[in-house]
Amino acid sequence: MSDLINHRIRRSWTEEGAASAGLPDRAVRWLGQRIGQVGPDRGGKTGAAAPVAESALTVPVRTEFEDLLGADYVLVDPQERLGRTGGLSYLDLLHARAGDEVPVPDAVLLPADPDQVQAVLDLCVRHDIGVVPFGGGTSVVGGVAALRGDKAAVVVLDLVRLDELVSVDPVSRIAVLQAGVRGPEAERLLAAHGYTLGHVPQSFERATIGGFAATRSAGQASSGYGRFEDMVAGIRLATPKGEWRLGVAPASAAGPDLRQLAVGSEGTLGVITEVALRVRPLPEQRHYEGWIVDGWEAGAAAVRKLAQDHGLADVTRLSDVDETNVSFSLNAGLKTAALKAYLKARGIKNPCLLIVGWEGDVVRRRRTSAMLRCSGALRIGKVLGESWRHGRFNGPRQRDALLDLGVCVETLETAAYWSNLDELHDAVRAALVASLGQAIVMCHVSHAYETGASLYFTVLTSRDDRDPVGQWQRAKAAACEAITGIGTISHHHAVGVDHAPYLEAEIGKIGLDVLRAAKSAVDPTGILNPGKLLG
Amino acid sequence: MSDLINHRIRRSWTEEGAASAGLPDRAVRWLGQRIGQVGPDRGGKTGAAAPVAESALTVPVRTEFEDLLGADYVLVDPQERLGRTGGLSYLDLLHARAGDEVPVPDAVLLPADPDQVQAVLDLCVRHDIGVVPFGGGTSVVGGVAALRGDKAAVVVLDLVRLDELVSVDPVSRIAVLQAGVRGPEAERLLAAHGYTLGHVPQSFERATIGGFAATRSAGQASSGYGRFEDMVAGIRLATPKGEWRLGVAPASAAGPDLRQLAVGSEGTLGVITEVALRVRPLPEQRHYEGWIVDGWEAGAAAVRKLAQDHGLADVTRLSDVDETNVSFSLNAGLKTAALKAYLKARGIKNPCLLIVGWEGDVVRRRRTSAMLRCSGALRIGKVLGESWRHGRFNGPRQRDALLDLGVCVETLETAAYWSNLDELHDAVRAALVASLGQAIVMCHVSHAYETGASLYFTVLTSRDDRDPVGQWQRAKAAACEAITGIGTISHHHAVGVDHAPYLEAEIGKIGLDVLRAAKSAVDPTGILNPGKLLG
Structure with a gap:
């Protein structure tokens, strides 16, 4: 069973005792100058045990699940249940650290194959039990919260055994x-x-x-x-x-x-x-490199040209001035002063970092590079490209380290057509700064299309210990309201619970009615993932 | 009003008196050898007037439409109504030539803009009148047939004035x-x-x-x-x-x-x-050329390689052996005998024509060409490419000419994943030949994707004058049954009336229920295009 226990959501991506390992002292000092009070003394209590209610499953129903799946695959232990609810949003992490009470499923079911999944659903229909499908538990929008809706019980369907x-x-x-x-x-x-x-x-x-x-x-x-x-x-x-x-x-x-x-x-x-x-x-070759463009507008225009004239690399990621500054400041392997002097000598006033990476047919690199040079971009070599590639899954770990320092840190994302992109960038940034005060709000374009692109914001501010939850909820609401009408409420994080209030503005009342009707057709009693997407 | 009258469906794409202009005598002789009895004497009667029932719209309702749109834009004249029903399938053309009774709308409405379309719909809801949206009237699957469903009346909403x-x-x-x-x-x-x-x-x-x-x-x-x-x-x-x-x-x-x-x-x-x-x-340049591959399997493999290794031209169209033969035989500008001798000298036994065309960035031509040569394809120059490009909208005109000769001629199309494509090709061909007997069944791939491709069949056989409608209905049903389970019932012709019986096999009862539920959410009384898609 140990493999199953290990599968519970780890609320930290880092090992115990090494939480701040990723952030050198100079980075902590730099952060303090930018967003105010941060430091190892501000981590707050962690590891508090959240209260977990008794499972509402009756013994006969539990026995039916056990007869179907085997007793080993029907978990009612409080820690197992607590380990598979919520996700990995900043608020999820805050709640987990504080030991706050959160919605917890009444059982975790581990079906072996699609047939068992179907059989579990049939049982849940019969007993009117809500079902939350569960994969990696990485939702940052409440997509796997164990909400009961109007059901007497809710189970999490952990699909870890469907691994073929x-x-x-x-x-x-x-x-x-x-x-x-x-x-x-x-x-x-x-x-x-x-x-x-x-x-x-x-x-x-x-x-x-x-x-x-x-x-x-x-x-x-x-x-x-x-x-x-x-x-x-x-x-x-x-x-x-x-x-x-x-x-x-x-x-x-x-x-x-x-x-x-x-x-x-x-x-x-x-x-x-x-x-x-x-x-x-499988790509035989990979080639990642860094380029610099002068200013956000020039960068967005360069990426737009790549997208519209079929020159996009496989990875094309443009950071705004703030994110570029943070990258330069936090990259331990970079000779930052030398790089800045080099860029200044080239007349670049507002450097924006552009990571481009090709996989497989790296011959295409010539086309992209020629187009970037036409757009005034400056190649600065493979170091930043490769360091981005090797560190690209580290965001969640860095977030853990920042939480330990008392930093409120979260990301949010959207997308819009090109002609709305600058307005969207400015509106979201302004909304976040207005709500949070002294904050770093940085942004990148990571997904570009012929007609538009995504914007991915990272926000860092000093945590307000009087109301840490409200602090972020207000900022997030301000950002969502700024997005509405200009871009989509989510480019790739999905709707879950958090974005559900904004869906109607995007797809219309008719759109919501259509989705609800589709759901009623397949799930007339509403057992499937209560409270998600449709509110 | 003349511009509106001209907008009625022209059942022939050719001018009166020039119907057979497209087919030289040698082509007619060649066809006779292949499919039996054809000739100018077999055209049958044309231009017969179909009976048109009185409009079922009451005067008060008609007056409401006239008040909304203006009297000029509410047409109840029998010929106007007859001119905007059905489409351009072989059976539609047969019915039009024979003057058969077909479902005819009770009025043709011509709204000026989206607001008028909305207002017309609101009126139709109030009076429980079916609405058939109408564009070019080119459906070949009954998509614009003026079916009433359970309504007392049905109107065609001709969108010709939404032209901005x-x-x-x-x-x-x-x-x-x-x-x-x-x-x-x-x-x-x-x-x-x-x-x-x-x-x-x-x-x-x-x-x-x-x-x-x-x-x-x-x-x-x-x-x-x-x-x-x-x-x-x-x-x-x-x-x-x-x-x-x-x-x-x-x-x-x-x-x-x-x-x-x-x-x-x-x-x-x-x-x-x-x-x-x-x-x-707008592309500055266009370049179309013809290539030859030896046999259908080799051709499909070559196109698959282009699709999977990012070498597709903008137009990539592979004909099977039969379609290639027909192209060679009917192309008046081609020195067919010389071409055949040239291919034979190159050891090509079963020539399949591949048309490739690039628009705009014709530099990509080098990559495609290199890949085609690797696949054993032989470039035969621009003549066939350009003649295809210039004649590419002529299919319907040729069909008119063939109908005048007593030919039963129709197309049908499907798509599948690459590993099913040969089976699909053989199954559809066999079903058509088994149903029709002496027939030309030819096919091309015109749309290729990384995971699969479309198949477009053209069928020619001698019309059975005892039961021309049943002759094609039986063949079409046989083809649809052959497709079911291997490919999609339509790659780009849509569902309409004709493919509706086969939709459930493709998307499941659940899929149909979901579509019906979505429809009920937006159209609870079922006024929108009765009888289409969902049967």
């Missing part, structure tokens, strides 16, 4: 993976056949195939490999109305594309059990 | 076009700003922006410009529940992508009034 590569079709370049396969394991399984998904979101190390599909995930290399929904050839879901399989051709005019309704349904239309995915050959 | 380019955003490269804009007019309007859609399906000359979106159209250059749904940034629909607008960002994780539910909804979820579309700069 079901099939590989080398002719069609399609692989079928089960929903519980995590990012690294998916890559390992596919690499044995010479393939890769190329899907590397920051949650890569823990998040699962099912979660990627349920949330319309976008990886850091989406410019090359596409968003996760672009990779989905087929999908298999368990629903209260039975199994639902979609996907028989790469494209179709047989009515609306229902795959694109299942993808992004966040567990409200069914439990994704398997996904058929387009795969690509 | 609403806006152009050169930064985001997005243009908003009204639903009634036809293909050539869209290109003319965009060209004035330096842009193109690049969407050139065979119906291009008549079909409209709204129709392209409603049916998930795919143009002949879809490898380069994408399918129509790939171009849709935003969409505006009038529905019985009010206006519905979607699309605020190039990509989003704010729940399922409802744009992909609206696209392909075939008028059942709303009347599309405007579409925001990704546009591209």
Whole structure:
């Protein structure tokens, strides 16, 4: 059972006692100058035990689950249940550190395969029990909170045992993976056949195939490999109305594309059990490098040119002036003073860092580079590119270290058409600063398209210990209101609980009614992921 | 009014008296050898007047429509009504030639703008009148048949007056076009700003922006410009529940992508009034050429390699042996005997024609060409490429000419993943030949993707004058049954009436229930395009 226990959400990505390891003293001093009071003395209490209510499952119902799955795979131990609720948002971490009471499922069920998932759902329909599908537990929008809705009980369906590569079709370049396969394991399984998904979101190390599909995930290399929904050839879901399989051709005019309704349904239309995915050959080569552009507008224009004139690298990531400054300041391996002097000598006043990376066919590099030079960008070599690539999953670890220093730190993201992008950038930044006061608000474009791009904000401010939860809730609400009407409420974090109040403004009352009607058709009693997406 | 009258469906694409102009005598003789009895004496009667019932609209209701739109824009004349029902399938043409009774709308309404479309819908809800949205009338699956369903009356909403380019955003490269804009007019309007859609399906000359979106159209250059749904940034629909607008960002994780539910909804979820579309700069250069591969399997493998290794030209179209033979035989400008001798000398036994065309950045030609040579393909120069490009909208005209000769001629299409493509090709071909007997069944791949491709079949056989309708209905049913389980029932022709019986096998009972629930949410009384898509 130890492997299952280890699977519980680790609220920290770092080892005990090494929480601040990632932040050198000079970085802590620099932060203090920028956002006020921070330091090792401000970590606050951690490891407090949250209260966990008794499981509301009756013994006969629990016995039915045990008869179906085996007693080892029906967990009611309080720590097991506490370990699989909520996710990894800043507020989730605050609650976990403070030992606050949070919604906890009445049991954790661990089905072995799609048939068992279907059988569990059938039992849950019979007993009117809410079901929260659970993969890596990395949601930052409350997507896996164990909310009961109007049900007497709620169970978490942990899909960790659905861990197989079901099939590989080398002719069609399609692989079928089960929903519980995590990012690294998916890559390992596919690499044995010479393939890769190329899907590397920051949650890569823990998040699962099912979660990627349920949330319309976008990886850091989406410019090359596409968003996760672009990779989905087929999908298999368990629903209260039975199994639902979609996907028989790469494209179709047989009515609306229902795959694109299942993808992004966040567990409200069914439990994704398997996904058929387009795969690509493992890249033989990788090449990552850093470029500098002078100012945000020039940088956005350069990325836009790449996107519209078919010159995007597989990874194309533009930091604004603030994020560039932070990168320079926190990068221990960088000769920052020398770099700044070099840029100054070149007349660059407001350096913005652009990371570009190619995988596989690195010959395309010539085209991208020529276009970047035309846009006035300056190549500064492989160091920053490679250091970004090697550290690209470290964000959550750095966040843990910052929490230990009393920093309120969170990210949020959106996307818009190019002509709205500057307005969106300024509006979100202004809303966050107005709400938080002394704060670092930095931003990057990490996903570019012909018609627009994403914006990913990172916010750091000194934690308000009188009301740490309210401090962030107000700032987040201000940011969401600033986004509404200009961009989408989420480019790749999904809706969950946190963004549900803003969905109607984006898709209209008709859009919400359509989603609710679709849900009623497959889940008439509303057992699937109560309280998510549709509020 | 003459411009409106001219807008009625022309059942022939050719001028009176010139119907057979496209087919030289040698082609007619060659056809006779292949499919039996054909000739100018077998055209049958044409131009017979179909009976048209009185309009079921009451005078008070008609007056309400006239008050709303103006009397000139509410047409009840029998010929106007007959001119806007059905589409351009082989059976539609047979019925029109024979003067058969077909479902005819009770009025044709011509709203001026999206607000009038919405107001018409509100009136139709109030009076429980069915509404058929109508663009170019080019459906080949019964998508614009004036079926009443359970309504007392049905009107056709002809969107010809929604003919504006609403806006152009050169930064985001997005243009908003009204639903009634036809293909050539869209290109003319965009060209004035330096842009193109690049969407050139065979119906291009008549079909409209709204129709392209409603049916998930795919143009002949879809490898380069994408399918129509790939171009849709935003969409505006009038529905019985009010206006519905979607699309605020190039990509989003704010729940399922409802744009992909609206696209392909075939008028059942709303009347599309405007579409925001990704546009591209007008290509400065075009280069089309012909290649030959030896056999269907080798050809499909070559196209698959292009699709999977990022070497597709903007147009990539592979004909099978039969279609290649027909192309060679019917191409008046080709020195067929010399070409055949040349191919034979090169050891090519089963020539399959591959048309490849690049637009804009024709430098990419080098990459495609190198990959094709690696696949054993032989370049035969620009003649066949250019003659295909110049004749690419001629299919419907040739069909008219063939009908005049007593030929039963129709097309049907599907798509599948690469590993199923040969099986699909063989199964559909066998089903058609088994049903029709002496027939030419030819096929091409015109849309290739990393994971699969489309198949487009053209069928020619001698018309069975005892039961011409049943002859084709039986063949079509056999083909659809052969497709089911291997490929999609439509890659770009849509569902309409004809494919509705096969939709459940593709998307499941749950998929149908979800679509019906979505429809009920926006159209609770079922006035929108009765009998289409959902049967």
